[in-house]
Amino acid sequence: MEACRRELDFEESCRFIDCLDRMDVFQVNFGGGEPFLREDFLDILDYAHGKQITTCVSTNGTLVDEALARRLAGMEYLYVQVSLDGACADTNDAIRGKGTFERVISGIEALNRHGFPNLSINTVVMGTNFREILRIYDLGKTYGAKTRLSRFRPSGNARRVWEEYRLDRSQLEELSQFLSAHRDVLTGDSFFSITARDRLKLGLNMCGAAKLTCSVAPDGTVYPCAFLQDPQFRAGNILNESLESIWQSAGPFEALRNVKIASCEECGRFGLCHGGCPAVAYFLTQSLDRPDPECLAAYPKGSQARDSSGGARDHVRTV
Numbered sequence: 001m002e003a004c005r006r007e008l009d010f011e012e013s014c015r016f017i018d019c020l021d022r023m024d025v026f027q028v029n030f031g032g033g034e035p036f037l038r039e040d041f042l043d044i045l046d047y048a049h050g051k052q053i054t055t056c057v058s059t060n061g062t063l064v065d066e067a068l069a070r071r072l073a074g075m076e077y078l079y080v081q082v083s084l085d086g087a088c089a090d091t092n093d094a095i096r097g098k099g100t101f102e103r104v105i106s107g108i109e110a111l112n113r114h115g116f117p118n119l120s121i122n123t124v125v126m127g128t129n130f131r132e133i134l135r136i137y138d139l140g141k142t143y144g145a146k147t148r149l150s151r152f153r154p155s156g157n158a159r160r161v162w163e164e165y166r167l168d169r170s171q172l173e174e175l176s177q178f179l180s181a182h183r184d185v186l187t188g189d190s191f192f193s194i195t196a197r198d199r200l201k202l203g204l205n206m207c208g209a210a211k212l213t214c215s216v217a218p219d220g221t222v223y224p225c226a227f228l229q230d231p232q233f234r235a236g237n238i239l240n241e242s243l244e245s246i247w248q249s250a251g252p253f254e255a256l257r258n259v260k261i262a263s264c265e266e267c268g269r270f271g272l273c274h275g276g277c278p279a280v281a282y283f284l285t286q287s288l289d290r291p292d293p294e295c296l297a298a299y300p301k302g303s304q305a306r307d308s309s310g311g312a313r314d315h316v317r318t319v
Contacts, residue, residue, distance in 0.1 A: 005219060008239075010040045010044065013047075016220075016243070017044075017051060019243050019244070020051075020053060021051040022244075023244060027054040030045075030057045031058040031226065032058065032060075034060055034063065036068065042071060048077070049075060054078075056079040057080050057081065058122065059081070059082055059107075060083050060096065061082040061108060064082075064111060069107070069110035073111070073115055073116045079120070081119075082120070083096070083121075083124075084122070084123055085123055086129045087129075087132035087136045088101070088135075091128060112143055112144065119144065120140075121136065122148040122149075123150065124149075124150045126152045126166070127164070127168075127171065130167060130171050133175075133178060137182060146184065146186055147185045148186040148187070149179075149185060149190075150187075151190035151280075153190075153277065153279055153283070154280065156227075156229070159283060167294075169296075172194050176195060176196055179191065179194075180195075180196045180198050183199060192205050192274075193273040193294060193295040193296070194295065194296050196272075205271070205272055207274070207276075209228065210252070210257050211256070216238060220238040220239045221236075222236050222238060223252070224252055224256045227280075232252070234252070235253055236250055255288065259278060260289065261275035262289075264291050267297050268297070269295070269296070269297045275292060276291060277294075
């Protein structure tokens, strides 16, 4: 992913929200880094809410204290998604830093005390935390939070540790079974390549990049997707042209809209996933016109689950 040299200031952010309002955009997701590090972020949220635009903030949760929780609880159009990558400190902190588990739980408890209603706990599913998914789900229930699972994808810095942290086929199969058994778990559009028919009506069954969604970097650069923030997918910048124009005619957007994965069209799962995630396909095969390599119909069979050292071990059902 490309590094940003600057961020939109408050006035530029408000003008962009005005543009979103004209386009009838109904929801904006804010991620990071950490959004709450920005001093005027709450003012930006207030401005979006004044346009009746729903916002979803992805936060690491470590900055949520009593004052912030109280302020957030008073925002009508706000959803908060707190990142937690393990059901215990050892697992989570190995990924997110020492002491973060306790700070995240403290932030969640503060939101609970102030009656914040729209809370979810997001976990990026990796080989290191795969066996704790059910415990994370139960933890969310304790705090009245929905569980949201996100896919570990080989973009950005994750490319360097892809082989170490990715799920193998047996784990993907178990994850599919877990999602079928826990239909209240949220997944966005990230797991349609492995989900079963019983979840078909619970969300998107195809990639929404450049069709329903796009990603705008802190400096205003527009990409089809947050996982396709490489130079070749740069579609324009909202400081130089309107998002409407970029959305309608940018080359990378047209490329995503015209992706045709011929090898998938005869597959029995095509109606469930339409080829899966183009970002995963691109970073693993260097092509957008290839099937998602983690689709259960395309994933090489016969692979064994791996232990933390990379060796093979017997498969044990855990989720």
